[in-house]
Each structure stands twice: as C-alpha cells, then as structure tokens.
Amino acid sequence: MLVEVVATSVNLSDWEALQGSPGYARFGGLRRPRRRILGSDVAGRVAAVGEGVTRFRVGDEVYGDNIPRLGGFAEYVAMPASALARKPSALTFEEASTIPQAGAIAQHAVALASPGERLLINGAGGGSGSFAIQLAARKGVHVTAVDNADKLDFLRDLGADRVIDYRVTDFARTGPYDVIVDLVAHRSVFAYRRALARGGRCVMVGGTLRTMLRMLTVGKLLGAVTGARLGVLFVREGPEHFTALAEQCAAGEIRISIDRVLDLAEVAEALTLHSSGTALGKVVITVSNG
Numbered sequence: 001m002l003v004e005v006v007a008t009s010v011n012l013s014d015w016e017a018l019q020g021s022p023g024y025a026r027f028g029g030l031r032r033p034r035r036r037i038l039g040s041d042v043a044g045r046v047a048a049v050g051e052g053v054t055r056f057r058v059g060d061e062v063y064g065d066n067i068p069r070l071g072g073f074a075e076y077v078a079m080p081a082s083a084l085a086r087k088p089s090a091l092t093f094e095e096a097s098t099i100p101q102a103g104a105i106a107q108h109a110v111a112l113a114s115p116g117e118r119l120l121i122n123g124a125g126g127g128s129g130s131f132a133i134q135l136a137a138r139k140g141v142h143v144t145a146v147d148n149a150d151k152l153d154f155l156r157d158l159g160a161d162r163v164i165d166y167r168v169t170d171f172a173r174t175g176p177y178d179v180i181v182d183l184v185a186h187r188s189v190f191a192y193r194r195a196l197a198r199g200g201r202c203v204m205v206g207g208t209l210r211t212m213l214r215m216l217t218v219g220k221l222l223g224a225v226t227g228a229r230l231g232v233l234f235v236r237e238g239p240e241h242f243t244a245l246a247e248q249c250a251a252g253e254i255r256i257s258i259d260r261v262l263d264l265a266e267v268a269e270a271l272t273l274h275s276s277g278t279a280l281g282k283v284v285i286t287v288s289n290g
C-alpha cells in the first residue's frame, strides 16, 4: 500500500539506525544503511493499494509501524497492508503515530507481569515506558520506573508507584522485583539477577549488543542455575499488538504523551530532541495537514 503520511513519530530505533549503534542496528546494512530514509511509525491516508489488498481503500485513515522497511519521514511511504490498522477517529494523526512501535513494546512488556507483582521498568520516561507504566498501573501491578531526574514527576504522574533517578541510584541494588523490563539495557546479567525475586524474570527490549549476547548465553545459564529467567523480549509487529492500546487511548483511559510536534523539514531537530534526554514521551513530526 502507498500511504500519504500525515504524521510520523520518532523512536529510539530511528536514532539507533542513524548512529549504526548498537551493533544490531546495522543489520539493515553492515557498512552503509540500505534504507536512506528513517521513520517507522506513520499515520496517514491510503493513496494507493496493490493487487490483492481488500481490507483498505484509497482515502482510508490508517496507522502502523514500518520498522523493517523504514521510510516514514517522508510525504509517502510504501507499506504492507499487514502492518496497518484503521486509525480510530477519536485520535488525531499525530496521536496515532505515537502508538504502533511503542505500544506493541509496552503491551508485550506488561503482559509479563501479573496483578500484585513488582515490575521495574528501566528507561521508563520514553515512548514505550510512558505507555507501559499506565498499562501496568491499570492492571494492578506495582511499578518502579527508572529514568533521569527531570522525568521523575512525569513518571509519577503516569502512575508509577516508585521512581528512581538512574544517575543517583543503581536500580540493581534495589528490589527485589518479580519482573524487570530494560528498554536501554547495558548491565551485567549478575546485576539483573541480584535485583530479581526468586523465580523472577528479566527481559531486555533495547540496549547494547554486548548485553543482548550476554542475556542469550550467560543469562540463560545463570537463569537455569538460579531459577530466574533472563532473556531478550522480541516484540512481534502488526496491528494485533497495538490496536487494543489505541482503543484505550481513544477512550481516554490511557494518556498519549507528546513532548513536541515539529515539521518534516525539522527531522534532524526532532531526532536531536529525542536523543537530548529532555523529551517527555514522544516527539512527533507533522508531514502534511490532516
């Protein structure tokens, strides 16, 4: 399908693809990127449909995550129909563009914790974390949220029971936690193990390649020996993983946190703002007038 983009949001994965770091961000081209235009999350209108597409028609309002192909920071982007869902009418294009990638991560992460359990989210003040805190709090999970000092009031406001400034306190020396979700993982498997309760589970979603390799090797062994589970959360893509959250946003049950909205000509500023450590929630780019 060809989508005329109305709004697109910045994800940490865009910044990682731009930098070629962590190492797995180079999977899309080892020496130079195969995709020249960044941008995964888009919301817009169907401009054309390919043969065999029956679910959508030209003019439909849609949103989705194009992470394997990118190209969303543009006026038009080609995407498979399977990546797209119809945009809820109660959401603006800007709001809808914040949901697909961060929402799918948040839904996968919160599914790991049961009501009454203690969940720690590291890197909680960004796109995924700001959704995950709210989903977890609504589920009756006790949430500890970790990010920099300027974001702690924001985290409390979203429903975190406890907040930790990562520049002051090492979360691995707090706890114990039943579930740890690390969105920016760079710690040793022993640090994570120390913070886990008996039978607890720790997953990294994003972070360094070294931590990922350790999680998949030493982490598995350590888990088998100590009864904890350590690993990597591989988030599945597609509307079935973000539309439930979007409905909750449309119903006003979950808040969408947009720090700033910029224009397409300001993509560089948007990426810089996202990486600056000051944005609360998402940075959005408006491409055309909805």
Ligand SMILES: NC(=O)c1ccc[n+]([C@@H]2O[C@H](COP(=O)([O-])OP(=O)(O)OC[C@H]3O[C@@H](n4cnc5c(N)ncnc54)[C@H](OP(=O)(O)O)[C@@H]3O)[C@@H](O)[C@H]2O)c1
Pocket (backbone or CB within 6 Å): 011, 012, 013, 016, 101, 102, 105, 122, 123, 124, 125, 126, 127, 128, 129, 146, 147, 148, 166, 183, 184, 204, 205, 206, 207, 233, 234, 235, 236, 275, 276, 277, 278, 279, 281
């Ligand atoms: N596993 C999968 O299948 C999958 C799928 C898609 C995406 N991802 C990955 O998921 C990750 C999460 O992305 P996101 O969009 O939620 O990120 P985000 O919006 O950039 O949020 C990350 C947050 O972490 C904070 N942070 C940075 N360094 C920190 C540290 N040392 N300790 C604690 N917090 C720290 C950042 O705050 P500061 O302002 O202080 O920097 C920011 O608030 C990305 O790495 C992405 O590549 C994984």
